Amino acid sequence: MVYDSATAVETDTIIRTENTSIYYGDFKAVSGVNLDIYRNKVTAFIGPSGCGKSTVLRCFNRTNDLIPGCRVEGRVTFHGEDLYSKDIDPVQVRRRIGMVFQKPNPFPKSVYDNIAYGARINRYPGNMDELVERSLRRASLWDDVKDKLQASGLSLSGGQQQRLCIARAIAVEPEVVLMDEPCSALDPISTLKIEELMNDLKQLYTIIIVTHNMQQATRVADYTAFYNAQEAKGGKMGYLVEVLPTDELFNNPKEQSTKDYVTGRFG
Amino acid sequence: MTQASQDSSSDAMLEKLKTKPGSTKELFNKFMTGLTAFFTVAILIPLVAVVFDVAREGVGQLGLNVFTERPPAPGLTGGGFGNAIVGTLITLGIASLIAIPIGVLAAIYLSEFGRGTKVAYGIRFAANVLTGVPAILAGLFSYSIVVINFGGFSAFAGGVALSVLMIPIVMRTTEEGLKLVPRGMRDASLAVGATQFQTIAKVVVPAALPTIATAVTLAVARAGGEAAPLLFTALNNNFWSFDPGRPIATLPVLIYFFSIIPYRPQQQLAWTAALVLLGIILIVSVTSRFLTRQKQF
Numbered sequence: 275m276v277y278d279s280a281t282a283v284e285t286d287t288i289i290r291t292e293n294t295s296i297y298y299g300d301f302k303a304v305s306g307v308n309l310d311i312y313r314n315k316v317t318a319f320i321g322p323s324g325c326g327k328s329t330v331l332r333c334f335n336r337t338n339d340l341i342p343g344c345r346v347e348g349r350v351t352f353h354g355e356d357l358y359s360k361d362i363d364p365v366q367v368r369r370r371i372g373m374v375f376q377k378p379n380p381f382p383k384s385v386y387d388n389i390a391y392g393a394r395i396n397r398y399p400g401n402m403d404e405l406v407e408r409s410l411r412r413a414s415l416w417d418d419v420k421d422k423l424q425a426s427g428l429s430l431s432g433g434q435q436q437r438l439c440i441a442r443a444i445a446v447e448p449e450v451v452l453m454d455e456p457c458s459a460l461d462p463i464s465t466l467k468i469e470e471l472m473n474d475l476k477q478l479y480t481i482i483i484v485t486h487n488m489q490q491a492t493r494v495a496d497y498t499a500f501y502n503a504q505e506a507k508g509g510k511m512g513y514l515v516e517v518l519p520t521d522e523l524f525n526n527p528k529e530q531s532t533k534d535y536v537t538g539r540f541g
Numbered sequence: 542m543t544q545a546s547q548d549s550s551s552d553a554m555l556e557k558l559k560t561k562p563g564s565t566k567e568l569f570n571k572f573m574t575g576l577t578a579f580f581t582v583a584i585l586i587p588l589v590a591v592v593f594d595v596a597r598e599g600v601g602q603l604g605l606n607v608f609t610e611r612p613p614a615p616g617l618t619g620g621g622f623g624n625a626i627v628g629t630l631i632t633l634g635i636a637s638l639i640a641i642p643i644g645v646l647a648a649i650y651l652s653e654f655g656r657g658t659k660v661a662y663g664i665r666f667a668a669n670v671l672t673g674v675p676a677i678l679a680g681l682f683s684y685s686i687v688v689i690n691f692g693g694f695s696a697f698a699g700g701v702a703l704s705v706l707m708i709p710i711v712m713r714t715t716e717e718g719l720k721l722v723p724r725g726m727r728d729a730s731l732a733v734g735a736t737q738f739q740t741i742a743k744v745v746v747p748a749a750l751p752t753i754a755t756a757v758t759l760a761v762a763r764a765g766g767e768a769a770p771l772l773f774t775a776l777n778n779n780f781w782s783f784d785p786g787r788p789i790a791t792l793p794v795l796i797y798f799f800s801i802i803p804y805r806p807q808q809q810l811a812w813t814a815a816l817v818l819l820g821i822i823l824i825v826s827v828t829s830r831f832l833t834r835q836k837q838f
Contacts, residue, residue: 335732337728337731337732340728340731365731365734365735365736366734368731368732368733368734369733369734370734372732372733373728373732375725375728375729375732377725379723379725379726379728379729380729381726381729381730381744381748382726382747382748383747391730391733391735391743391744392733392734392735395733395734395735395739395743396733396734439729442729442733443732443733445733446733446734
């Protein structure tokens with residue numbers, strides 16, 4: 275992928291896919307994706323339903339491993355290391371590439387224990403109280419919950435729950451945070467808070483976000499990747515159309531189908 | 542169309558919306574509602590009758606002595622069944638120690654690793670069959686395995702027989718509870734770098750704990766009331782025994798023997814024993830519910 279914009283010079287690649295295809299059994303769900311994800315940038319995946327954007331996202335931290343019959347072909351590298359080579363431990367991959375899900379999914383534990391969970395599992399040697407506070411501050415949730423750290427995570431509002439999940443994800447200090455439509459279950463005000471949060475978080479982390487909302491992509495993303503789907507044997511097969519700096523993708527895309535999608539002609 | 546005719550036609554429409562008291566449809570509706578309500582109450586009749594009868598007959602003898610003394614000789618009054626209470630607790634304890642780990646671990650396999658596999662289907666089917674097996678066959682199983690091969694009648698043999706009844710109940714109910722834990726909880730745990738073991742031990746099982754407690758309570762309540770599997774495994778014992786390797790008295794077996802012998806005091810004691818047994822099961826249910834009460838997802 276070649277960029278003419280100046281930003282390309284100052285970025286370096288953290289995740290790269292090389293001709294990556296993803297299968298469910300015999301069915302090819304995503305075909306031949308070539309994509310670079312840049313460090314400390316927000317990359318958005320957009321596209322119509324069934325175009326495989328979530329599937330690609332989930333293959334970055336090997337969450338697809340948990341689906342029986344799911345298989346990845348081609349290479350997915352993280353700092354140049356092939357994530358799917360035999361000697362890679364998926365548990366360690368997920369430690370460094372965290373994830374936030376579509377539906378807020380706090381554990382039925384206290385706010386404190388929700389954050390401390392990952393750290394305890396990874397035998398965090400430092401001060402747990404500090405880690406919890408720091409993570410909650412980064413997720414701009416500290417002021418909301420500092421007086422009820424022992425309350426159940428499920429007692430928070432939907433938007434707070436999602437920020438709790440973000441705090442939980444960053445408490446283990448990952449390098450990359452994957453977000454799978456993190457705002458689709460939230461009201462506009464909570465959505466705005468999370469979008470602001472993403473802008474702060476990209477100083478420390480690399481963020482990849484799947485979104486159905488094109489305005490959201492223009493608001494938060496430095497780069498946007500457009501996926502499309504075509505009819506294939508056994509269902510829809512997704513593929514990457516193009517990835518460009520967000521402004522360029524929305525205002526001056528190279529492909530006609532991107533133009534049609536971002537101007538609302540289909541999808 | 543004039544204004545007037547429009548009004549009259551809409552009046553006719555409105556008339557159709559009104560109920561027609563006394564119509565066949567209306568009456569049938571009321572009758573069926575009444576029928577369902579009647580049978581709902583009818584279901585309660587046996588339960589209430591049993592509890593009431595046991596309480597009425599049994600409460601007269603209830604005193605400290607029934608908990609501390611052992612049964613009187615035939616025809617004599619007084620005494621109690623303290624040894625049978627202890628015996629019931631010991632056999633149930635042994636049965637729980639066997640059935641809970643097996644049942645819960647099997648349920649974890651079915652729910653977390655075996656979803657949709659043929660093995661899981663087969664095991665689930667076998668468990669359902671086992672639930673329907675007559676209790677006396679569980680006794681026969683323990684008799685042929687434990688009693689014959691390991692030194693005769695014993696509390697342990699009784700516990701094994703009861704555990705056969707408990708395992709399918711614990712397993713099936715626990716599995717339902719584990720399945721109710723949302724998929725998102727597992728995803729979230731794995732996404733922060735937890736192994737599958739950590740995810741199950743620290744997130745899934747704790748979230749399903751209320752259901753697991755229900756499973757154990759149901760199983761204990763079922764096994765606690767069984768006399769048939771104990772008749773030729775734990776046998777009976779007129780004396781105090783705390784040794785799992787020897788025959789032991791249990792409440793259901795004591796109720797069975799005392800209710801068929803022709804002495805009034807023993808029959809009275811059987812009623813009281815039934816009341817105490819009901820009480821024990823009630824206490825087990827309430828405590829386990831109370832201990833594991835927590836917020837649902």
